[in-house]
Amino acid sequence: xxxxxxxxxxxxxxxxxxxxxxxxxxxxxxxxxxxxxSFMSNPNVTAExxxxxxxxxxxNDPWYVQYGKWVGKAVQGDFGMSYVHKQPVTKLxxxxxxxxxxxxxFILLVSYIIAIPLGIIAGRWTDSWADKMIVTYNYFSFAxxxxxxxxxMLFGFSFILGWFxxxxxxxxxxxxxxxxxxxxxxxxxxxxxxxxxxxxxxxxIQYLRNDIIDTKLKDFVKxxxxxxxxxxxxxxxxxxxxxxxxxxxxxxxxxxxxxxxSVFIEWIFSYPGxxxxxxxxxxxxxFTVVTALVMISGxxxxxxxxxxxxxLSIVDxxxxxx
Numbered sequence: 001x002x003x004x005x006x007x008x009x010x011x012x013x014x015x016x017x018x019x020x021x022x023x024x025x026x027x028x029x030x031x032x033x034x035x036x037x038s039f040m041s042n043p044n045v046t047a048e049x050x051x052x053x054x055x056x057x058x059x060n061d062p063w064y065v066q067y068g069k070w071v072g073k074a075v076q077g078d079f080g081m082s083y084v085h086k087q088p089v090t091k092l093x094x095x096x097x098x099x100x101x102x103x104x105x106f107i108l109l110v111s112y113i114i115a116i117p118l119g120i121i122a123g124r125w126t127d128s129w130a131d132k133m134i135v136t137y138n139y140f141s142f143a144x145x146x147x148x149x150x151x152x153m154l155f156g157f158s159f160i161l162g163w164f165x166x167x168x169x170x171x172x173x174x175x176x177x178x179x180x181x182x183x184x185x186x187x188x189x190x191x192x193x194x195x196x197x198x199x200x201x202x203x204x205i206q207y208l209r210n211d212i213i214d215t216k217l218k219d220f221v222k223x224x225x226x227x228x229x230x231x232x233x234x235x236x237x238x239x240x241x242x243x244x245x246x247x248x249x250x251x252x253x254x255x256x257x258x259x260x261x262s263v264f265i266e267w268i269f270s271y272p273g274x275x276x277x278x279x280x281x282x283x284x285x286x287f288t289v290v291t292a293l294v295m296i297s298g299x300x301x302x303x304x305x306x307x308x309x310x311x312l313s314i315v316d317x318x319x320x321x322x
Contacts, residue, residue, distance in 0.1 A: 008306045019298045020074070024067050027291045070291075079292035084284040089292045093274065099169050100273035103262060106189060107196035108254060114197060115204035116247070122205065123212025123243070124235060134205065141202040150195045150268040157191055164191050167270025192269045196262065200254075204247060211243040 061069075073080065079089035122134040158166045164187055165171075171184040215221060216239060224234050266275035274293055281289040 005306070005310070008309075012302055012306075015302055016299060017071075019302075020071055020295060021067065023291050023294050023298070024070060025063070027287045028063060028066075074292075074295070079295075080288040082281075082286055082289050084281065084286040084289070089288050092277070092289065093292060093296075096272060096274050096277050099271065100262060100266070100275065103189065103192055103196070103266070103271065103273060106193045107200065107262070110193055110197035111200045111204065115201035116208065118201070119205040119208025120212065120240065123209040123216075126213055131209075134209075138202045138205050141199055141205075144199060146195070146199055146264045147268060149199055150192075150265055153191050153195050154268060164188075169272050188271070192262075192265050192271050195269075196265050208243055208247060211245075212239055215239045215242050 070080070077090055079093075081087070082089050082092050085092055118134045118137070122131045125131055154166070157163050169185065169188050170181065171188075174181045174184050221234060221238050224238050225231075229237075262273065263275035263278055265271065266273045267279050270276070274296075277289065278293045280286075281293070
């Protein structure tokens with residue numbers, strides 16, 4: 001296991017370097033630059049002043065010189081300054097990352113609470129009325145765009161019924177650490193979490209349903225039934241134990257996918273996380289923030305791949321990854 005982790009960590013280094021180069025070149029190809037962003041609201045700035053600012057910031061240096069400086073600082077945790085928020089990018093991200101991690105954790109938790117029982121029911125009682133209802137729900141979950149469902153949830157439960165806040169992550173008037181603060185945090189999280197969870201269950205349900213159906217027909221299950229093993233134990237000890245492996249294998253991917261994929265949810269619910277910050281930074285041409293966020297998402301995806309392999313080897317000791 002340790003050999004595998006060390007080897008994968010070493011392989012990550014050239015992957016991250018290539019990713020950083022692609023991100024940097026894409027950012028350079030975008031219209032405008034840091035100077036344009038800083039002075040776009042001031043019509044009195046002359047072209048000469050903007051050129052001097054570019055020279056001072058090193059924006060006139062060759063791209064490889066700029067890339068080398070950017071990578072050198074990024075390795076030390078310095079992603080530069082946000083020219084919109086007027087503060088270091090690292091400090092700006094630190095104030096948002098906890099919100100995104102909290103949202104992603106509860107989306108994953110609730111989606112598994114919903115998906116695993118539904119997948120087991122659909123796989124065990126195939127072609128029953130319950131299976132047909134679950135398959136119908138699965139089609140709905142797969143086909144519904146996130147932004148459409150999020151808007152419907154916001155309109156119905158916040159604007160019409162008034163049960164939940166329209167936006168934010170907590171009521172700023174409440175003292176931190178109190179019971180009212182926890183309740184306010186939960187009320188602000190409810191709609192984003194349920195939106196993300198309901199629309200992300202289809203893959204888990206489908207994988208689990210299909211795997212249970214396939215496992216029911218295998219020889220070791222038929223042997224267990226022939227020996228008189230009770231049907232409940234056949235499912236718990238033989239079928240489900242094998243059918244849960246694909247779920248475990250995709251856990252790492254789902255964790256990183258939620259962190260990177262909550263952009264629309266955070267934007268629509270005005271939830272102050274990394275996704276909302278990404279949209280704001282794109283609109284404001286805050287390229288230092290955009291490159292840092294894309295780099296973090298790419299790194300999370302690479303780490304998630306390794307995490308999935310490790311989880312799979314723990315769940316099924318027969319699989320050797322080193």
